[in-house]
Amino acid sequence: MRCRRGLGVNLYMPKVGMVSLGCPKNLVDSEVMLGILARQSYELTPHAEEADVLIVNTCGFIDPAKRESIDTILEMAEYKKSGPAKRLVVAGCLVERYRHEILKEIPEVDFVIGTNELERVLEACGGESERRTPGEPAAPYLYHEFTPRVLATPAHSAYIKIAEGCDHPCSFCVIPQMRGRFRSRRFESVVREAENLVLQGVREITLIGQDTTSYGEDLGLRDGLATLIRELGKIPELVWLRALYYYPNRITDGLIRAVAETPRACKYFDIPLQHASGAVLKGMRRGSSSEHFLRMLAKIRAAIPNATLRTSMIVGFPGETESDFQALLDFAAAAEFDRLGVFLYSNEETSASFGLPGQVSARVARARQRKLMALQRRISRRKLRALVGRSVPVLVEGRSPETDLLFRGRLESQAPEIDGQVLINDFDGAEPKPGDFRWATLTESHDYDVVARLESGTFAARVATAPRDPALSALVQIHPPLRDTQESRHALPRV
Numbered sequence: 236m237r238c239r240r241g242l243g244v245n246l247y248m249p250k251v252g253m254v255s256l257g258c259p260k261n262l263v264d265s266e267v268m269l270g271i272l273a274r275q276s277y278e279l280t281p282h283a284e285e286a287d288v289l290i291v292n293t294c295g296f297i298d299p300a301k302r303e304s305i306d307t308i309l310e311m312a313e314y315k316k317s318g319p320a321k322r323l324v325v326a327g328c329l330v331e332r333y334r335h336e337i338l339k340e341i342p343e344v345d346f347v348i349g350t351n352e353l354e355r356v357l358e359a360c361g362g363e364s365e366r367r368t369p370g371e372p373a374a375p376y377l378y379h380e381f382t383p384r385v386l387a388t389p390a391h392s393a394y395i396k397i398a399e400g401c402d403h404p405c406s407f408c409v410i411p412q413m414r415g416r417f418r419s420r421r422f423e424s425v426v427r428e429a430e431n432l433v434l435q436g437v438r439e440i441t442l443i444g445q446d447t448t449s450y451g452e453d454l455g456l457r458d459g460l461a462t463l464i465r466e467l468g469k470i471p472e473l474v475w476l477r478a479l480y481y482y483p484n485r486i487t488d489g490l491i492r493a494v495a496e497t498p499r500a501c502k503y504f505d506i507p508l509q510h511a512s513g514a515v516l517k518g519m520r521r522g523s524s525s526e527h528f529l530r531m532l533a534k535i536r537a538a539i540p541n542a543t544l545r546t547s548m549i550v551g552f553p554g555e556t557e558s559d560f561q562a563l564l565d566f567a568a569a570a571e572f573d574r575l576g577v578f579l580y581s582n583e584e585t586s587a588s589f590g591l592p593g594q595v596s597a598r599v600a601r602a603r604q605r606k607l608m609a610l611q612r613r614i615s616r617r618k619l620r621a622l623v624g625r626s627v628p629v630l631v632e633g634r635s636p637e638t639d640l641l642f643r644g645r646l647e648s649q650a651p652e653i654d655g656q657v658l659i660n661d662f663d664g665a666e667p668k669p670g671d672f673r674w675a676t677l678t679e680s681h682d683y684d685v686v687a688r689l690e691s692g693t694f695a696a697r698v699a700t701a702p703r704d705p706a707l708s709a710l711v712q713i714h715p716p717l718r719d720t721q722e723s724r725h726a727l728p729r730v
């Protein structure tokens with residue numbers, strides 16, 4: 236805790252630490268809460284043992300996420316017993332689902348903040364408040380270009396949330412219950428935020444939302460995401476622009492053309508399909524068919540031959556038969572995605588699919604997951620092997636966390652946190668620095684990663700910008716997030 240003098244009074248500003256769990260959308264919420272605190276001169280710390288107030292921004296999407304959230308809350312509660320922590324705040328999706336239960340069952344929790352109440356973080360961390368009452372869910376919230384954010388990503392990369400909530404009726408998904416109806420940020424607000432981020436030194440922007448392809452519909456924009464990509468693509472110093480979470484039947488010709496014709500747009504399509512059997516898709520209330528999906532993928536590949544295609548699938552949905560699963564395998568073999576994550580169905584009690592007949596046992600679902608992953612591993616290995624010998628642009632991310640002998644980076648086709656990586660074991664010219672865009676020769680390939688030697692030439696000039704205040708970086712993730720050991724580096728389905 237530190238003392239701030241002002242207007243003749245001493246204000247004691249608690250030191251705040253935060254753990255952010257779940258997806259990048261939740262990470263942006265964490266960054267907003269940290270920004271609100273930093274603007275009020277709260278000191279932020281990445282060390283739980285130093286914090287006066289600990290905030291856990293939770294994920295409550297499916298069982299493993301809920302378990303991780305509860306474990307983290309209990310772990311942080313230990314610091315109230317043994318460290319300086321005096322207050323424990325729980326925020327995020329778990330609060331939206333279990334607001335009352337959290338306060339009832341975990342007495343160490345002092346305050347809860349729902350996903351629409353980010354600004355209450357000041358009240359939660361302020362010394363005068365003693366709120367253990369749950370409060371009522373607030374009106375839908377969406378941050379804007381003037382909302383302060385403390386970026387928890389590396390200095391060269393940032394997410395922008397362009398929309399919140401979802402109007403799709405997917406039967407397995409509880410996100411609309413937690414995040415509310417779909418709503419877009421104003422077009423100008425997103426553009427201003429992107430420009431400001433680039434002024435701060437960000438060179439890679441990833442647009443996120445539950446369904447980015449619906450961006451702008453509620454504002455009366457036609458092909459809003461395509462227009463946004465074209466507009467953001469004009470920001471001179473931005474190098475890579477990528478959007479995640481495309482809903483399959485919302486991918487328009489205009490969007491494909493915008494990605495194809497915008498040089499800064501990564502040729503990367505992230506389209507969570509969730510399944511390929513017509514019967515399962517119908518049960519999921521997503522509709523469509525493998526034939527339609529294959530036509531869509533062919534259209535993207537025809538327009539952009541080097542496009543990277545990513546998807547995620549759910550196995551073990553109620554009623555999924557062996558022949559449904561075989562249809563999924565056949566589809567994955569035909570589609571040849573560059574990246575594919577496979578997740579186990581989680582039977583969530585408030586989802587529409589909860590309790591549907593034909594529940595698939597965990598053993599069968601895991602076996603299907605392994606089988607689909609084995610197929611995808613072969614596809615990925617073959618595709619990456621074909622890249623060996625090529626000279627490609629690489630974004631350097633820093634030294635490898637595993638060994639000081641390696642640097643690591645990413646290709647245009649590798650989105651942050653989700654995909655594989657480039658292991659850099661040699662370089663010509665200057666020692667690589669995080670945020671460098673360098674040419675590299677790929678020298679080896681593995682299942683999901685590639686090995687490269689950096690060339691001396693840069694792909695995009697490193698622009699001198701005011702360095703980010705080191706005291707305000709790397710503040711979240713006191714411990715690493717849950718990871719899957721398989722192909723997808725995300726443990727949770729990406730919806």
Ligand code: SF4
Pocket residue numbers: 401402403404405408409410411445446482730
């Ligand atoms: S799975 Fe995705 S598209 Fe479907 S309801 Fe959930 S968030 Fe919306």
